[in-house]
Each structure stands twice: as C-alpha cells, then as structure tokens.
Amino acid sequence: xxxxxxxxxxxxxxxxxxxxxxxxxxxxxxxxxxxxxxxxxxxxxxxxxxxxxxxxxxxxxxxxxxxxxxxxxxxxxxxxxxxxxxxxxxxxxxxxxxxxxxxxxxxxxxxxxxxxxxxxxxxxxxxxxxxx
Amino acid sequence: xxxxxxxxxxxxxxxxxxxxxxxxxxxxxxxxxxxxxxxxxxxxxxxxxxxxxxxxxxxxxxxxxxxxxxxxxxxxxxxxxxxxxxxxxxxxxxxxxxxxxxxxxxxxxxxxxxxxxxxxxxxxxxxxxxxx
Amino acid sequence: xxxxxxxxxxxxxxxxxxxxxxxxxxxxxxxxxxxxxxxxxxxxxxxxxxxxxxxxxxxxxxxxxxxxxxxxxxxxxxxxxxxxxxxxxxxxxxxxxxxxxxxxxxxxxxxxxxxxxxxxxxxxxxxxxxxx
Amino acid sequence: xxxxxxxxxxxxxxxxxxxxxxxxxxxxxxxxxxxxxxxxxxxxxxxxxxxxxxxxxxxxxxxxxxxxxxxxxxxxxxxxxxxxxxxxxxxxxxxxxxxxxxxxxxxxxxxxxxxxxxxxxxxxxxxxxxxx
Numbered sequence: 001x002x003x004x005x006x007x008x009x010x011x012x013x014x015x016x017x018x019x020x021x022x023x024x025x026x027x028x029x030x031x032x033x034x035x036x037x038x039x040x041x042x043x044x045x046x047x048x049x050x051x052x053x054x055x056x057x058x059x060x061x062x063x064x065x066x067x068x069x070x071x072x073x074x075x076x077x078x079x080x081x082x083x084x085x086x087x088x089x090x091x092x093x094x095x096x097x098x099x100x101x102x103x104x105x106x107x108x109x110x111x112x113x114x115x116x117x118x119x120x121x122x123x124x125x126x127x128x129x130x131x132x
Numbered sequence: 133x134x135x136x137x138x139x140x141x142x143x144x145x146x147x148x149x150x151x152x153x154x155x156x157x158x159x160x161x162x163x164x165x166x167x168x169x170x171x172x173x174x175x176x177x178x179x180x181x182x183x184x185x186x187x188x189x190x191x192x193x194x195x196x197x198x199x200x201x202x203x204x205x206x207x208x209x210x211x212x213x214x215x216x217x218x219x220x221x222x223x224x225x226x227x228x229x230x231x232x233x234x235x236x237x238x239x240x241x242x243x244x245x246x247x248x249x250x251x252x253x254x255x256x257x258x259x260x261x262x263x264x
Numbered sequence: 265x266x267x268x269x270x271x272x273x274x275x276x277x278x279x280x281x282x283x284x285x286x287x288x289x290x291x292x293x294x295x296x297x298x299x300x301x302x303x304x305x306x307x308x309x310x311x312x313x314x315x316x317x318x319x320x321x322x323x324x325x326x327x328x329x330x331x332x333x334x335x336x337x338x339x340x341x342x343x344x345x346x347x348x349x350x351x352x353x354x355x356x357x358x359x360x361x362x363x364x365x366x367x368x369x370x371x372x373x374x375x376x377x378x379x380x381x382x383x384x385x386x387x388x389x390x391x392x393x394x395x396x
Numbered sequence: 397x398x399x400x401x402x403x404x405x406x407x408x409x410x411x412x413x414x415x416x417x418x419x420x421x422x423x424x425x426x427x428x429x430x431x432x433x434x435x436x437x438x439x440x441x442x443x444x445x446x447x448x449x450x451x452x453x454x455x456x457x458x459x460x461x462x463x464x465x466x467x468x469x470x471x472x473x474x475x476x477x478x479x480x481x482x483x484x485x486x487x488x489x490x491x492x493x494x495x496x497x498x499x500x501x502x503x504x505x506x507x508x509x510x511x512x513x514x515x516x517x518x519x520x521x522x523x524x525x526x527x528x
Binding site: 035036060061063064065066078079081082083084085087088089090092 | 180182185186189205208209210216218223224225226227228249250
Binding site: 137138141142165167169170171172173174175176177181184 | 273297301302304305306307309313
C-alpha cells in the first residue's frame, strides 16, 4: 500500500484552501491517509464548526469505499441498494465533498471539504485533488 | 442454544472467500455466533476499509432478527413499519449480504459480506451458507 | 507503507491458534493491518465473549504506538508518564497480548490475543509473531 | 471572545513541526480554537497513529481547563482531587504535551503534541507556543 506523505497532504490542503479563498467560501479541509487516518486538517476563519466532523467523515467515506462521497449518496437513498449505509463506520457522510487522492494509479488517501453548498464543497475538494 | 463452532465458521468463511475469488470481487467476510458476537472474520487484500464494519453489522443484523439483512430493508423504508430501525443496536445494515446460518433447523449464527454490489455481496454470503 | 496480506495474517492467526490449543487455552485472536484496521479474527470455541473487543484493542494499541501493548501499561500506571492513556482512541488495552508484526523491518500490522492470563495471551501472540 | 486565526494556528503548527524535525521526533500536532474545536492538524510521516487522537485530546484538555494538560494529571492521580477526570468530555489526556495559546493575555486556543516521550511532546508544544 502506497501512502500519502505530509508534504503531499499539505499541498492538497493548501490548493483547496486557495480555491476556497478564490470563490469566497470558508471551508473545513481534511486529508486522510491510505489507512483512513487523519493526516492534515485546517479550518478557515469563521468556517462552520459543524463541518469539522463532516469534512473528516467525507474524507474517510471516500477512502473507505474508494469513490466520491456523493456517489455513495446516490445509492443510499430510500429504495436504493445502500439505504442508510450512513449509520456504519461511526457515521458516513454521503453527499459530495469527499474525493479519493491518487498517486501513480494508487489511492493514497482522500480529501474531505465542508463549509458551503455541496457544489462548492466538491469544487474545492477537486482543486485539492488537482494539486497532487 | 446450539452455537456455531469455529470449525464451522471457518468453513463458511473459506467457502465465501473462494466464491469471491471466483467472481473477481474483494470482500470483507464476517461470521457471528448465536449470541450475535463476532466469531471469525477476514478482509481480502484491497477490499474496502469501510466494509469491515458493514460486514460485521450485516451479520449481526441477520442474527438479531433471524432473517436476511435485506429483508429488514424492505420494512425500514420511509413509511414502512420499521422506518429507520438502522439507528438501533449501535447501527444496523439493512441491505443484502447478511444471512442467518442454520444447523439442524436451529439458527447458530449469521454471515455478513461486504465489498461489492449488494447482489455480489449476497451471492458470496450464500456460498458461505451453502457450505455449512 | 508496507501492508500485511491476508495470507500472512491467516498464517499468524493459525500459528497463534495452534499455540493456544497446545497450551489448553481458548483465545480470541485478532490481526490488524498497517492502518490499524481489522484484517483477520477468530474466536475459539468457549473463549470469553468480553475478549473479542480486548483482542482487537490490543492489536490496535500495538500498531498505534508500534510497541507491545504491555509496554504502554508500564507507563500508564498512577504516577507514570502516560497515566490513563487508555481513555484515548476509543479505548486502548495496555496489558500484554498485543505485539507489532514486522516484515522486512517494516511494521505491517499487529496481533492481539485475549482469553486467559496475560502471560498466556502474550505467549500465544508471540507464537503468531514468530510465524511471520 | 478573542479567537485564534488560521494564520496564527498554522504559524504555531509550523514552529512545532520544525522543532520536531530539529530533535528527530515524528509528531502529531493539533491546535484547537477558543471554543475547543479543531483548527489545524498535521501528522508527520511515520508518526504514531494512536497519537492523532491523543494530540487533539491534549489540546482540548489544555483549553477546557486553561492550564497545561500535565497539570491536570497531577490532580487526577489516585487519591487526588480530580481522580479519573480523564473519563469526562469524551476522554481527556492528562499528561504533558497540551498547552494553552495566549494572545494579548487572552487564551485563544491550545496546542497538543503527541508522538514521543512526554518531555519531547511538551518541548515541541512549547516551541509552538513560543511562535505566537
């Protein structure tokens, strides 16, 4: 298993933070490693307190299933094949903003962003992904 | 209470693992005993980390109510008689992949499988059930 | 980060189980991977139910700090430098029975054993370590 | 309430990280704000996984009581006035490595460091404090 380095994680966080500044949002930004454990985190000034936990859970959800957190959400709706999967793993977040991080075709961790609309959250997370 | 033996649990796990290998999936496979307590578990290489907890919860859900986990899910939808039962018992998983294990007409435990589509999960769990 | 394979984990578990059979004890045996996530587990017939969680926590404790679980315990006593560290990480177990697993000088996971005296638990864990 | 800014928190984290590099340790470094909520966090490569939670809990403990985490530990020993206070607040860490952060005589948050001996942890935390 290839793992993310702190330098890589900080590059990801900084790129996401810059994207949030650029679009005028205040975000919580978390990066977890290949094992799903927290590697780096920042909360921008005046960002929602409730989004600390959500950003971490989005990142963990993305690494736990090696897909975007929002993809889980399309399957977990009433009648869906993964209905209420959110109660597992101490709480999953299944709306957009969590994306796996890949280096040389290996998933090395994931980023989770929370603090605005899910569209904004996902865009900021994508900026982090693009920096790696 | 008739209970599953470790030898039986390992037979079930090994049959499920072989079925996963045969269909090219990477599964988390859990067996709980008659008391709903973990008896045996394996995570195949590169299987989803988030499916550790889900496989165990599927097995527990199946034994807690002596029916397939997916059968709970048909009753727990919005408007259903067991709406949101998933929040009980520290978290239930109510989609397919958890099946009771029976010996001589007595339920002795349950298997839970997670790591692919719910159809794949259930098929692999059934392979485990068939081995007992 | 090098990670343990399921084949290696099962070799470890089987060697520990054989050692438990040889000394007449009934053990819970858990192996976690490099990320501290459960990889393989067995509970021998009539092993203590309360030791399921303890075996997993011993393995996690050993990997969390890359040392034997009992070494934590020597530091966590009243007046010790790590007093009451056990309340962290959702619960640590700081008495013997958890040991890191190493391959080619890299820690790839850990084993945790619980079900008898701590001396027996540690001896069985060591048998698992020796098999890798 | 005066609160720490992200810029200040990152200055603290970076100074602590530099001190850890200088003394050859691998640390988890957390900063919480005036409300006790996580503001910034980094885990250095190969730092103990179990110290993620401990670094955060040290920081929270220091802010919860506006004193060094180790000072709580002198009161929480058997027979002490705060015996076993560690079980409160979802888990406190009462050994050294958590220190309040002060700006203009107001406590604006706290730093928590974990990854080595408690003496090393505290020294690295102090380097963070000194940078503010």
